[in-house]
Amino acid sequence: MSLFVALSVAQSADYSQYVNVFLGTENGGNMFPGVVAAPFAMVKLGPDVTNFTTDAYSGYLPVGNITGFSLMHESGTGGAPKYGVVSQMPVLGAVPNPLVDLGTNRSGPDQGAVGYYKTSLANGIIIEVAATEHAGFYQYTFPAGGASVVVDVSHVLNSFRGLGWGQNYTNGRFGIMRDGHYEGRGTYNNGWNLAPNWDIYFCGYFDAPATSSRTFSGNGTTLASYGRARFTTGKMRQGGVFSFNRETVTSRVGISFISAERACQNVQKEIPRGTTLKTLSNTASSRWNSEVFSKITTTETNSTILTQLYSSLYGMHLIPSNRTGENPLWKSHEPYYDDVFTQWDLFRCSTPLMHVLQPAAYEEQLRSLIDIWRHEGFLPDARSSNYNGRTQGGSNSDNVLADAYVKGVRGAVNWTDGYAAMRTDAEVTPPNNNDPIALDSSTKEGRGALPDWLRYGYITPTYSRAVSRAVEYSVNDFGLRQVAMGLNLGADSAKYLNRSRNWRNHWNPVASSLNFTGFVVPRYANGSFAPYDPLQCGGCYWKDPYYQGLPWEYSFNAHHDMAHLIDLAGGPATFTRRLTKMFEPGIAPANKVTGGMIFNPANEPSFTTPYLFNFVGRQDLSVYYSRMVAKKYYNAGRSGIPGNSDAGAMQTWLLWNMIGLYPLTGQSTFLIGSPWFSQTIALAAGKTLNITVTHTNTNANATVARSSNNSSSNSSSSDAAYYVQSLAVNGKPWTKAWIAWSDVFEHGGTMDFALGAEPVRWATGELPPSPAS
Numbered sequence: 001m002s003l004f005v006a007l008s009v010a011q012s013a014d015y016s017q018y019v020n021v022f023l024g025t026e027n028g029g030n031m032f033p034g035v036v037a038a039p040f041a042m043v044k045l046g047p048d049v050t051n052f053t054t055d056a057y058s059g060y061l062p063v064g065n066i067t068g069f070s071l072m073h074e075s076g077t078g079g080a081p082k083y084g085v086v087s088q089m090p091v092l093g094a095v096p097n098p099l100v101d102l103g104t105n106r107s108g109p110d111q112g113a114v115g116y117y118k119t120s121l122a123n124g125i126i127i128e129v130a131a132t133e134h135a136g137f138y139q140y141t142f143p144a145g146g147a148s149v150v151v152d153v154s155h156v157l158n159s160f161r162g163l164g165w166g167q168n169y170t171n172g173r174f175g176i177m178r179d180g181h182y183e184g185r186g187t188y189n190n191g192w193n194l195a196p197n198w199d200i201y202f203c204g205y206f207d208a209p210a211t212s213s214r215t216f217s218g219n220g221t222t223l224a225s226y227g228r229a230r231f232t233t234g235k236m237r238q239g240g241v242f243s244f245n246r247e248t249v250t251s252r253v254g255i256s257f258i259s260a261e262r263a264c265q266n267v268q269k270e271i272p273r274g275t276t277l278k279t280l281s282n283t284a285s286s287r288w289n290s291e292v293f294s295k296i297t298t299t300e301t302n303s304t305i306l307t308q309l310y311s312s313l314y315g316m317h318l319i320p321s322n323r324t325g326e327n328p329l330w331k332s333h334e335p336y337y338d339d340v341f342t343q344w345d346l347f348r349c350s351t352p353l354m355h356v357l358q359p360a361a362y363e364e365q366l367r368s369l370i371d372i373w374r375h376e377g378f379l380p381d382a383r384s385s386n387y388n389g390r391t392q393g394g395s396n397s398d399n400v401l402a403d404a405y406v407k408g409v410r411g412a413v414n415w416t417d418g419y420a421a422m423r424t425d426a427e428v429t430p431p432n433n434n435d436p437i438a439l440d441s442s443t444k445e446g447r448g449a450l451p452d453w454l455r456y457g458y459i460t461p462t463y464s465r466a467v468s469r470a471v472e473y474s475v476n477d478f479g480l481r482q483v484a485m486g487l488n489l490g491a492d493s494a495k496y497l498n499r500s501r502n503w504r505n506h507w508n509p510v511a512s513s514l515n516f517t518g519f520v521v522p523r524y525a526n527g528s529f530a531p532y533d534p535l536q537c538g539g540c541y542w543k544d545p546y547y548q549g550l551p552w553e554y555s556f557n558a559h560h561d562m563a564h565l566i567d568l569a570g571g572p573a574t575f576t577r578r579l580t581k582m583f584e585p586g587i588a589p590a591n592k593v594t595g596g597m598i599f600n601p602a603n604e605p606s607f608t609t610p611y612l613f614n615f616v617g618r619q620d621l622s623v624y625y626s627r628m629v630a631k632k633y634y635n636a637g638r639s640g641i642p643g644n645s646d647a648g649a650m651q652t653w654l655l656w657n658m659i660g661l662y663p664l665t666g667q668s669t670f671l672i673g674s675p676w677f678s679q680t681i682a683l684a685a686g687k688t689l690n691i692t693v694t695h696t697n698t699n700a701n702a703t704v705a706r707s708s709n710n711s712s713s714n715s716s717s718s719d720a721a722y723y724v725q726s727l728a729v730n731g732k733p734w735t736k737a738w739i740a741w742s743d744v745f746e747h748g749g750t751m752d753f754a755l756g757a758e759p760v761r762w763a764t765g766e767l768p769p770s771p772a773s
């Protein structure tokens with residue numbers, strides 16, 4: 001009886017109360033604070049703000065004018081804004097010309113919660129929104145005197161960066177039906193991934209008859225028509241204006257990539273007439289509670305930490321978008337996901353955590369990747385609006401597939417095709433898409449610099465991003481080795497193991513920096529190394545030898561070949577000093593946000609670095625530096641993540657830090673850190689990983705609880721005592737600084753940590769594997 005009560009309380013717990021939907025919306029985090037009704041929902045309904053200077057990547061900016069509330073967004077992305085399409089904009093009074101800038105200031109900050117968002121405009125109009133997976137709901141409160149809702153098919157999020165990545169509206173269709181609802185289609189192109197034209201269909205209802213409803217069209221701000229015409233179509237801007245003489249008006253809008261009819265079915269099915277805002281937002285928060293937040297439960301009570309935990313879980317599930325049944329390009333029984341943004345960002349921390357927390361969605365996402373290869377010839381590194389691109393480094397879906405394979409994911413994944421897709425990346429040079437920002441080779445998909453990789457075993461400066469691509473291609477080839485080995489393809493396994501070591505060909509043993517020698521540097525066709533300062537990366541961008549990371553950083557990035565890397569770097573003691581150097585301030589002038597620290601918490605090539613001390617028997621230093629990064633660069637506020645979220649990548653780095661483990665993608669190894677609190681992680685098929693934390697004094701034999709009000713067991717986090725004193729895995733003492741997937745994830749398990757204020761050499765066992773060394 002009491003067990004039953006405890007369980008039902010746990011199941012109905014409202015973790016969504018801890019979520020700060022504005023966490024990471026400021027200082028470049030680019031998070032989307034609007035409504036996403038369920039994990040991976042296709043509709044992400046929120047405000048579009050402009051101040052005419054700054055790109056609003058997710059639509060939201062804290063300062064600027066509201067230009068509409070649209071149904072499609074990405075969360076936590078960079079490059080250039082994508083989507084911001086299918087919008088409504090409420091306007092006070094009549095609208096003489098719907099083509100002029102209708103942007104309106106807000107009267108104060110927006111309010112948001114899981115499943116709910118509210119904006120108050122300076123003119124007195126209040127907009128509240130909720131949503132479902134394929135439809136959105138608007139509730140307007142108008143001041144007396146009448147108001148209108150403008151539906152502008154040409155509305156998109158603009159880019160002000162001048163890099164040629166701005167979206168274009170190119171065509172549309174808009175019609176007002178006899179019963180007063182509207183339907184249509186918008187066609188758009190470009191954005192960061194240089195996409196060709198793509199279509200979205202929409203279908204909108206108002207709950208009360210409009211006092212007038214008119215269509216409009218025109219170019220620029222010059223009206224070509226505005227009035228009774230029921231339909232408009234073509235390249236001109238167009239849409240409708242619906243006027244009301246009421247205090248509250250609600251509207252329901254569905255979208256579909258297939259047809260307007262399907263968009264109508266989506267809204268009628270998911271938001272039938274009469275549905276209330278409250279019902280929709282309650283349904284959304286209970287879905288998030290049961291499908292996401294309840295996956296990690298804890299006895300921790302500090303609300304700041306709970307906010308970081310549940311907001312991070314929320315932030316990692318906003319994209320990709322589940323577009324199963326909404327793929328306009330081909331018919332298939334496979335699931336379909338879009339808005340992969342990008343594997344370059346996600347493969348280290350996000351996809352391994354997705355595997356743990358959402359095994360069903362994860363398997364669908366893998367199948368979708370392979371199905372994209374089946375129908376388009378290449379796996380995406382990134383994809384949005386049904387189009388692959390861009391590829392920043394290697395073909396990192398290879399890493400994602402390898403990670404799934406070595407951890408035993410089989411299910412409905414066709415691994416024959418999965419491996420064939422990886423082999424395409426490894427053997428077929430993608431056609432050059434002639435991207436103006438890097439003309440040398442494809443930025444769309446695959447491995448553009450493959451000709452050099454195959455010919456020399458390294459990448460010459462003929463290719464942009466030569467060194468960082470070479471390091472990534474090695475990791476990709478290691479992924480092929482892992483899957484080939486599992487599929488008993490012996491020759492391929494040996495070949496790709498060989499190729500996975502080619503990062504070594506960029507290692508110039510005499511390149512020196514800060515008294516350390518040996519770094520990965522540019523290398524010419526004649527075999528000689530280019531003179532290069534390991535603290536420089538040019539602009540660190542598309543045309544440069546290293547992409548978004550210094551040579552220092554990329555020289556730590558062969559995580560499959562660590563033993564060899566440590567030898568090259570001068571052995572364990574020198575390697576330890578070298579790693580420590582990464583965290584010293586005042587060294588790298590290029591890294592302004594870190595005060596000159598080479599380690600960059602805001603960028604993925606740095607993600608694994610703090611944990612590498614585990615490879616030289618200094619687990620305590622991994623704990624020290626990773627905890628320092630987590631506490632110094634993350635918080636529970638609007639600027640709570642260090643730079644761009646990168647589609648949740650930053651959030652998942654933090655979550656692994658809280659869990660006390662760090663995945664080595666493509667291997668079954670997890671490096672051990674230090675958990676923030678006791679927790680239960682729900683795994684597939686009802687299994688659990690239970691992690692307990694007990695605080696002790698520095699003498700591991702004398703366990704004393706630090707908490708004053710609960711002396712028997714203190715599981716709450718401590719910012720002062722976080723060094724591992726001892727560990728038991730599945731009840732047995734553990735002396736390795738790593739575990740394998742099979743130890744605690746495959747069948748579930750327990751990890752019992754004793755933590756204390758002073759470092760202790762507890763990890764005296766076998767070092768983590770270096771499979772390519």
Ligand SMILES: *[C@@H]1O[C@H](CO)[C@@H](O)[C@H](O)[C@H]1NC(C)=O
Pocket residue numbers: 050051052064065103104105
């Ligand atoms: C915001 O809109 C107001 C008019 O409502 C206008 O005066 C102001 O310039 C706009 N500001 C921006 C940043 O667009």
Ligand SMILES: *[C@@H]1O[C@H](CO)[C@@H](O)[C@H](O)[C@H]1NC(C)=O
Pocket residue numbers: 051053054061062063064
């Ligand atoms: C536009 O918004 C950004 C981000 O909030 C801010 O940094 C910038 O100062 C704003 N610019 C103007 C002109 O308001």
Ligand SMILES: *[C@@H]1O[C@H](CO)[C@@H](O)[C@H](O)[C@H]1NC(C)=O
Pocket residue numbers: 105106107108109
């Ligand atoms: C916009 O509204 C904010 C308050 O929400 C106010 O601080 C700001 O001055 C307003 N901007 C303009 C241009 O009126």
Ligand SMILES: *[C@@H]1O[C@H](CO)[C@@H](O)[C@H](O)[C@H]1NC(C)=O
Pocket residue numbers: 166167168189190195196
């Ligand atoms: C999009 O518009 C820009 C100008 O705003 C133009 O340079 C570019 O060619 C257009 N892209 C496409 C794909 O039509």
Ligand SMILES: *[C@@H]1O[C@H](CO)[C@@H](O)[C@H](O)[C@H]1NC(C)=O
Pocket residue numbers: 218219224235236
């Ligand atoms: C409006 O612009 C489109 C696209 O640039 C052009 O094809 C069309 O002729 C223009 N129509 C008018 C009425 O100016």
Ligand SMILES: *[C@@H]1O[C@H](CO)[C@@H](O)[C@H](O)[C@H]1NC(C)=O
Pocket residue numbers: 302303304305719
């Ligand atoms: C909660 O955690 C935060 C972040 O670690 C810390 O600053 C704060 O002091 C803690 N609050 C309490 C009441 O322990």
Ligand SMILES: *[C@@H]1O[C@H](CO)[C@@H](O)[C@H](O)[C@H]1NC(C)=O
Pocket residue numbers: 322323324325360361364
């Ligand atoms: C993805 O969407 C399809 C179609 O709506 C649905 O059947 C499937 O369960 C969804 N996947 C997840 C993980 O929610």
Ligand SMILES: *[C@@H]1O[C@H](CO)[C@@H](O)[C@H](O)[C@H]1NC(C)=O
Pocket residue numbers: 374414416417
């Ligand atoms: C994998 O897909 C291929 C076609 O792409 C098919 O021939 C093969 O039978 C599939 N394998 C399995 C195990 O379903």
Ligand SMILES: *[C@@H]1O[C@H](CO)[C@@H](O)[C@H](O)[C@H]1NC(C)=O
Pocket residue numbers: 491494495498
């Ligand atoms: C691996 O590389 C070595 C040295 O480059 C070469 O001798 C060997 O044949 C290669 N093995 C395979 C299986 O490619």
Ligand SMILES: *[C@@H]1O[C@H](CO)[C@@H](O)[C@H](O)[C@H]1NC(C)=O
Pocket residue numbers: 514515
């Ligand atoms: C390099 O080593 C020398 C001799 O030990 C020392 O004087 C110098 O300060 C070191 N330079 C740096 C950048 O650490």
Ligand SMILES: *[C@@H]1O[C@H](CO)[C@@H](O)[C@H](O)[C@H]1NC(C)=O
Pocket residue numbers: 524525526527528
């Ligand atoms: C190798 O090629 C580079 C670039 O063309 C050139 O600067 C260098 O002198 C060459 N080295 C040798 C040894 O030929």
Ligand SMILES: *[C@@H]1O[C@H](CO)[C@@H](O)[C@H](O)[C@H]1NC(C)=O
Pocket residue numbers: 680688689690749750
């Ligand atoms: C893990 O914790 C849950 C919830 O506290 C409990 O029901 C379960 O028995 C524990 N499992 C193990 C293996 O300790």
